[in-house]
Amino acid sequence: MTESEIMKKKIKVGLLGLGTVGTGVAEILQTAKGRNPLVSDIELVRIAVQDTSKKRCISIPESLLTQSALEVVDDDSIQIIVEVIGGIEPARELILRAISSGKSVVTANKALIARHGEEIAKAANDAGVYVLIEAAVGGGIPIIEPLKQSLGANRITQVSGIINGTTNYILSRMSKDGSDYQEVLKDAQELGYAEADPAADVEGQDAADKIAILSGLAFGGAINRERIPTKGINKLQSQDITYANKLGYGIKLLAIATAIGDNKETASSLPLALCVEPTLVPKEHPLYGVNGVNNAILIDGDPIGEVMFYGPGAGAGPTASAVVADILNIAGVQVLNNSLNSLDPLLSAAYWRDCHLVEEREILQKNYVRLITEDSPGVIGKIGSIFGDNDVSIQSIVQFDANDIGAEIVVITHQVKKGAISNSLLSIRELTEVKSVEAHMGCL
Amino acid sequence: MTESEIMKKKIKVGLLGLGTVGTGVAEILQTAKGRNPLVSDIELVRIAVQDTSKKRCISIPESLLTQSALEVVDDDSIQIIVEVIGGIEPARELILRAISSGKSVVTANKALIARHGEEIAKAANDAGVYVLIEAAVGGGIPIIEPLKQSLGANRITQVSGIINGTTNYILSRMSKDGSDYQEVLKDAQELGYAEADPAADVEGQDAADKIAILSGLAFGGAINRERIPTKGINKLQSQDITYANKLGYGIKLLAIATAIGDNKETASSLPLALCVEPTLVPKEHPLYGVNGVNNAILIDGDPIGEVMFYGPGAGAGPTASAVVADILNIAGVQVLNNSLNSLDPLLSAAYWRDCHLVEEREILQKNYVRLITEDSPGVIGKIGSIFGDNDVSIQSIVQFDANDIGAEIVVITHQVKKGAISNSLLSIRELTEVKSVEAHMGCL
Numbered sequence: 104m105t106e107s108e109i110m111k112k113k114i115k116v117g118l119l120g121l122g123t124v125g126t127g128v129a130e131i132l133q134t135a136k137g138r139n140p141l142v143s144d145i146e147l148v149r150i151a152v153q154d155t156s157k158k159r160c161i162s163i164p165e166s167l168l169t170q171s172a173l174e175v176v177d178d179d180s181i182q183i184i185v186e187v188i189g190g191i192e193p194a195r196e197l198i199l200r201a202i203s204s205g206k207s208v209v210t211a212n213k214a215l216i217a218r219h220g221e222e223i224a225k226a227a228n229d230a231g232v233y234v235l236i237e238a239a240v241g242g243g244i245p246i247i248e249p250l251k252q253s254l255g256a257n258r259i260t261q262v263s264g265i266i267n268g269t270t271n272y273i274l275s276r277m278s279k280d281g282s283d284y285q286e287v288l289k290d291a292q293e294l295g296y297a298e299a300d301p302a303a304d305v306e307g308q309d310a311a312d313k314i315a316i317l318s319g320l321a322f323g324g325a326i327n328r329e330r331i332p333t334k335g336i337n338k339l340q341s342q343d344i345t346y347a348n349k350l351g352y353g354i355k356l357l358a359i360a361t362a363i364g365d366n367k368e369t370a371s372s373l374p375l376a377l378c379v380e381p382t383l384v385p386k387e388h389p390l391y392g393v394n395g396v397n398n399a400i401l402i403d404g405d406p407i408g409e410v411m412f413y414g415p416g417a418g419a420g421p422t423a424s425a426v427v428a429d430i431l432n433i434a435g436v437q438v439l440n441n442s443l444n445s446l447d448p449l450l451s452a453a454y455w456r457d458c459h460l461v462e463e464r465e466i467l468q469k470n471y472v473r474l475i476t477e478d479s480p481g482v483i484g485k486i487g488s489i490f491g492d493n494d495v496s497i498q499s500i501v502q503f504d505a506n507d508i509g510a511e512i513v514v515i516t517h518q519v520k521k522g523a524i525s526n527s528l529l530s531i532r533e534l535t536e537v538k539s540v541e542a543h544m545g546c547l
Numbered sequence: 548m549t550e551s552e553i554m555k556k557k558i559k560v561g562l563l564g565l566g567t568v569g570t571g572v573a574e575i576l577q578t579a580k581g582r583n584p585l586v587s588d589i590e591l592v593r594i595a596v597q598d599t600s601k602k603r604c605i606s607i608p609e610s611l612l613t614q615s616a617l618e619v620v621d622d623d624s625i626q627i628i629v630e631v632i633g634g635i636e637p638a639r640e641l642i643l644r645a646i647s648s649g650k651s652v653v654t655a656n657k658a659l660i661a662r663h664g665e666e667i668a669k670a671a672n673d674a675g676v677y678v679l680i681e682a683a684v685g686g687g688i689p690i691i692e693p694l695k696q697s698l699g700a701n702r703i704t705q706v707s708g709i710i711n712g713t714t715n716y717i718l719s720r721m722s723k724d725g726s727d728y729q730e731v732l733k734d735a736q737e738l739g740y741a742e743a744d745p746a747a748d749v750e751g752q753d754a755a756d757k758i759a760i761l762s763g764l765a766f767g768g769a770i771n772r773e774r775i776p777t778k779g780i781n782k783l784q785s786q787d788i789t790y791a792n793k794l795g796y797g798i799k800l801l802a803i804a805t806a807i808g809d810n811k812e813t814a815s816s817l818p819l820a821l822c823v824e825p826t827l828v829p830k831e832h833p834l835y836g837v838n839g840v841n842n843a844i845l846i847d848g849d850p851i852g853e854v855m856f857y858g859p860g861a862g863a864g865p866t867a868s869a870v871v872a873d874i875l876n877i878a879g880v881q882v883l884n885n886s887l888n889s890l891d892p893l894l895s896a897a898y899w900r901d902c903h904l905v906e907e908r909e910i911l912q913k914n915y916v917r918l919i920t921e922d923s924p925g926v927i928g929k930i931g932s933i934f935g936d937n938d939v940s941i942q943s944i945v946q947f948d949a950n951d952i953g954a955e956i957v958v959i960t961h962q963v964k965k966g967a968i969s970n971s972l973l974s975i976r977e978l979t980e981v982k983s984v985e986a987h988m989g990c991l
Contacts, residue, residue, distance in 0.1 A: 127850060138700055140899045142700060243851040243854065245689070249693065252879070255582065255583030255875045256575050257582060406574075407859070407865050408858065408865055410856070415851070418852075420849070425700075431696065431700065431893060432696060432893065435891045439880065445883055446882075449585065449875060450879065455584040
């Protein structure tokens with residue numbers, strides 16, 4: 104090591120939270136050998152925890168710990184604040200305060216960024232600092248940075264994927280074992296793959312947070328998070344997984360964001376179709392083989408075509424890997440001794456146009472519909488006529504089973520507007536021969 | 548657009564070569580709308596071509612074209628040189644000349660970087676400029692930048708994958724249609740998936756170039772390209788694909804680089820096992836489903852676990868996407884008006900330790916061996932004894948067929964050193980009952 108390298112000032116980091124991810128980050132920084140040499144230039148100088156006296160599985164000098172997050176955020180020696188406490192408040196206030204005192208921020212907080220990302224990004228750009236969020240989506244999978252940098256030459260046309268590990272684990276188990284949702288959920292909770300209150304995962308809200316973040320980066324505009332049509336897997340019946348398999352599909356909880364048109368219009372705002380819902384995925388599709396807690400994100404763009412990023416979507420190690428990557432990125436540009444306090448535009452990734460979500464009824468998709476009907480000869484004809492009246496073109500219609508509860512009919516449509524399907528199902532429900540619409544999902 | 552944005556100086560690019568990739572780059576730069584806004588700050592000011600009068604499928608002002616590459620390299624108004632002429636010379640000299648005149652370089656030239664990457668990187672670091680090579684591996688798939696930046700927190704333990712589209716296309720077709728190698732190669736040449744002289748692809752040299760580059764970045768040290776054990780697919784018999792399928796495997800041309808030990812030793816040089824060869828991939832492995840001209844690269848690291856990057860491994864659009872991503876990256880840091888001419892260490896990615904390749908005989912792998920023997924009762928016992936004498940543990944031994952040419956025996960071993968297999972095969976060849984060792988490949 105040369106003298107100038109020894110003299111080089113370390114980059115000082117303050118950590119808010121020392122839970123699973125925070126501990127993973129500290130562990131990486133404590134064991135720099137064999138990692139990128141820049142890791143050894145990072146120094147963890149202050150850590151805010153709820154209880155400084157708690158016994159921990161990692162050895163941290165007691166002098167680094169404090170119960171005051173403000174003490175860390177206000178520490179003038181610190182250049183980068185890492186926020187891994189989660190939740191909206193006080194995380195938002197602490198991040199804004201760090202920014203206003205000239206610190207860059209690394210956060211894994213998808214709920215916060217999906218809801219207040221625009222406010223935080225604006226504050227960061229005004230202050231000339233970075234807010235990096237690689238760990239917010241896809242655990243350790245590099246996806247935020249590729250969207251900001253490596254794919255910048257492309258007009259992105261679609262972002263889609265499996266971005267919630269808990270639900271993918273549950274669906275994989277339901278498919279493999281033929282078990283019911285409630286049964287697998289209980290197992291997943293015991294194994295630590297699902298939280299005690301699994302609502303955010305199983306109702307699709309976590310995936311909606313993440314697709315909002317990915318879409319903002321892919322399409323360059325802020326996304327109205329609250330307007331994303333979101334369905335979870337909590338109402339999914341194992342019956343539908345069985346039928347999907349028979350028809351050559353698996354069922355995955357997909358988040359899909361599509362640019363309407365070819366994404367080069369001069370219109371002032373780019374229309375986007377966003378939704379999160381259980382979706383049939385054909386066996387030959389790259390997302391079909393993504394099982395367990397893994398995540399996979401597909402990006403379609405011009406001229407690149409389709410690329411996929413695959414890996415562990417959660418967990419201490421992968422998430423900490425992403426957090427430290429962000430710290431390194433900030434450290435990397437800080438080495439440049441930039442005197443003007445200007446920002447690398449790729450790393451700061453400010454929004455550069457307006458986007459808006461189209462109405463849910465306008466979203467195009469193929470559909471899977473399962474009905475329970477009377478086992479009478481004319482019923483398929485009547486159902487077919489209603490779809491026809493609504494301009495819904497049918498790919499296949501199969502009667503699976505006729506027993507004492509009636510006949511089970513599964514319809515796969517071609518790509519149509521969601522509104523046309525809703526209208527059709529309203530009319531179909533009114534048929535005296537139809538006992539119930541048991542399931543309705545998207546289909547790739 | 549604000550006044551200061553209009554006033555912003557464009558970043559000037561000179562292009563060496565206007566073939567498929569060069570044309571793709573020019574097209575992206577000519578159609579900035581809908582892409583990252585930084586694309587519109589890039590101006591293509593000079594293009595070196597072989598023949599300025601040639602008719603082209605892209606409209607380029609004639610004044611931009613020149614037949615003198617030096618004229619482009621020596622143009623003082625240019626900040627970034629894009630080299631897409633390929634080959635070792637004059638590409639190497641032109642790149643070194645551009646570097647010495649203070650220009651950053653973007654290149655897709657894997658053969659050059661695999662052989663002279665260290666010389667070029669050193670020149671670039673000395674001159675305070677960047678040489679970026681995203682397009683050299685995996686077409687448009689972001690893999691160079693993730694290795695340099697997003698995965699920097701990790702100790703990488705293995706890099707492996709399918710990194711040659713031509714051979715993957717041929718193998719996919721052989722597997723799907725049951726056709727012979729020569730037959731599919733001819734088809735691939737007619738379809739433009741294989742070159743008239745396919746040697747570099749089918750003999751594995753292109754894949755060896757690429758794994759040398761990936762390993763250098765993943766493990767942080769220069770790789771001795773000429774020492775990578777390399778076998779292609781040109782001797783592969785369709786028979787082996789059939790048998791592999793029956794045993795639950797596909798055959799892919801894999802490039803594999805593994806750190807020996809846990810990649811955190813203090814030893815002065817990190818030992819690496821590198822090889823390129825046709826390899827059996829089990830059906831449940833993520834690389835199994837990678838077909839056609841697609842590429843996929845798996846990275847194993849601590850603490851991230853395993854991540855995969857998948858997409859089109861070649862073609863004008865994807866490769867141009869990667870070239871322009873590199874241009875944007877350089878433009879991004881140039882915006883910082885860095886006064887000290889220092890470099891972002893992540894982007895410049897200098898080597899930071901020594902690596903060396905272990906002897907081929909020391910490389911550990913599972914093996915697939917196919918033998919033609921006499922159809923006599925004791926032969927399996929004799930073969931088994933020879934493997935046993937060489938400490939080769941057998942996973943399965945199957946006699947597939949006995950006909951007039953003899954019996955076909957397929958052996959799958961557990962993981963053993965390549966040297967032990969070579970010794971075994973030497974002795975097996977000497978058995979009077981063994982007519983030939985028809986095939987020997989690695990196996991995941």
